Amino acid sequence: MYQHPSQLRIANVHRTFRMLLARGASSRAELARLNGLSPVTAGKVVEGMLEAGWIEEVESRGEGRPAIQDPGRMSSGSEESAAMGRPPRLVGLSSTIRFPVVEIGTQQTSVRTISLAEAAAADFDVPTHHGATFVRFPTPRSVAGFLSHLGRARDALGIGSSRAVLVSVPGVLGSDGREIVFSPNLRWTNGRELIERIEGLFAARVCAVQEIQALALGLLASGDGGQAGGTLGPSPDSFVLVDFGDGVGGAVVTGGQLLHGPQPLCGEIGHTGVYGNRRRCGCGAVGCLETLVSCRGVLQSFRTRWRKPKATWSDCARHIAAHGVEPWLAPSIDAAGTVIAGALNLVGAADLVLTGDLPSLHPEVLVAFERRVREHALVGRFARLTCHLAPRRRMLGLVAAAAGRILLPEPSLPVAEAS
Numbered sequence: 028m029y030q031h032p033s034q035l036r037i038a039n040v041h042r043t044f045r046m047l048l049a050r051g052a053s054s055r056a057e058l059a060r061l062n063g064l065s066p067v068t069a070g071k072v073v074e075g076m077l078e079a080g081w082i083e084e085v086e087s088r089g090e091g092r093p094a095i096q097d098p099g100r101m102s103s104g105s106e107e108s109a110a111m112g113r114p115p116r117l118v119g120l121s122s123t124i125r126f127p128v129v130e131i132g133t134q135q136t137s138v139r140t141i142s143l144a145e146a147a148a149a150d151f152d153v154p155t156h157h158g159a160t161f162v163r164f165p166t167p168r169s170v171a172g173f174l175s176h177l178g179r180a181r182d183a184l185g186i187g188s189s190r191a192v193l194v195s196v197p198g199v200l201g202s203d204g205r206e207i208v209f210s211p212n213l214r215w216t217n218g219r220e221l222i223e224r225i226e227g228l229f230a231a232r233v234c235a236v237q238e239i240q241a242l243a244l245g246l247l248a249s250g251d252g253g254q255a256g257g258t259l260g261p262s263p264d265s266f267v268l269v270d271f272g273d274g275v276g277g278a279v280v281t282g283g284q285l286l287h288g289p290q291p292l293c294g295e296i297g298h299t300g301v302y303g304n305r306r307r308c309g310c311g312a313v314g315c316l317e318t319l320v321s322c323r324g325v326l327q328s329f330r331t332r333w334r335k336p337k338a339t340w341s342d343c344a345r346h347i348a349a350h351g352v353e354p355w356l357a358p359s360i361d362a363a364g365t366v367i368a369g370a371l372n373l374v375g376a377a378d379l380v381l382t383g384d385l386p387s388l389h390p391e392v393l394v395a396f397e398r399r400v401r402e403h404a405l406v407g408r409f410a411r412l413t414c415h416l417a418p419r420r421r422m423l424g425l426v427a428a429a430a431g432r433i434l435l436p437e438p439s440l441p442v443a444e445a446s
């Protein structure tokens with residue numbers, strides 16, 4: 028396929044940006060090798076990105092993030108060091124370009140600002156490390172109430188002008204990313220008003236991503252495959268991700284791309300009915316999986332079993348962490364495993380990634396999931412079926428989405444991937 032040189036240049040910028048997001052700071056030689064570019068071309072791409080301010084020269088690779096193994100050599104950087112007699116100069120994503128990030132949850136909403144450099148750091152999703160740049164409030168029940176809380180958070184964090192506001196939403200997002208089509212647990216967010224008014228409040232474009240799709244994009248962007256057998260492996264490029272939090276949702280990635288259906292309802296696995304379950308769901312149906320294995324669902328089972336109607340999620344989480352999977356919890360995990368196996372059977376994915384609260388509470392939870400999924404997912408009989416437990420990397424996913432949609436120049440022609 029013929030490609031205009033300017034398109035190739037833009038494709039190289041995107042590729043370099045993604046590489047720095049996944050690896051953290053890197054030398055020009057590493058970027059050239061990993062992107063399959065000549066040193067001269069890679070150097071030009073880096074100079075252009077430095078000029079545009081997207082990246083900066085940095086002293087060290089930074090901490091908290093293991094470099095992704097470079098298959099081309101034993102230890103990255105050592106050859107340059109040896110040849111030049113000094114450490115190679117590194118470039119990393121900008122620490123001065125910052126975005127406000129708004130995570131709308133069904134219970135809590137959090138607001139923070141994040142720099143491109145921070146998005147590439149592994150632990151940034153853990154807000155306790157970043158108290159000074161983080162505000163959380165109970166999600167109000169109206170657009171007006173939400174906007175007034177958000178305005179106060181913006182002022183408290185001293186958020187000034189920025190090119191984009193990154194927003195994750197729990198509801199189903201329309202294909203133009205500007206309309207919340209249906210949010211079962213936050214029906215007041217339905218429609219276009221919320222995103223328009225957030226844009227007005229920050230005087231910046233909103234890059235909105237459905238919250239579970241943001242996790243899948245984060246996993247893709249990180250290059251980590253989660254903890255499969257206790258080791259960080261390379262990211263699979265086709266997987267089903269299921270997240271357990273206030274709700275239960277899924278995302279499907281095939282060939283490195285999020286799967287989108289003809290309707291924007293792809294991934295709503297939490298609303299699959301479970302036979303015999305009589306609990307009423309926020310979506311209006313009875314018996315949805317979400318009512319069993321979301322935090323609220325697990326807590327309801329805990330309260331019933333131990334006759335503690337006032338128990339909190341912390342009480343319940345502590346109990347599971349201490350006792351593992353007991354008979355009161357096992358049927359809910361079995362139900363989830365069976366539903367997830369159905370998703371794997373349908374899309375033929377051999378990698379299942381679990382994120383969020385329930386799978387992280389005790390190692391037995393992942394084992395119980397895996398047992399049930401293996402029992403019913405046919406792919407496991409013909410190929411390796413892997414269950415990964417992965418950390419949530421929503422910040423990274425949102426930044427990766429914003430880079431592609433807003434920040435970097437958009438390729439106007441289809442661009443072939445370098446091998």
Ligand SMILES: [Zn+2]
Pocket residue numbers: 211297298299308309310311312315317
């Ligand atoms: Zn439902």
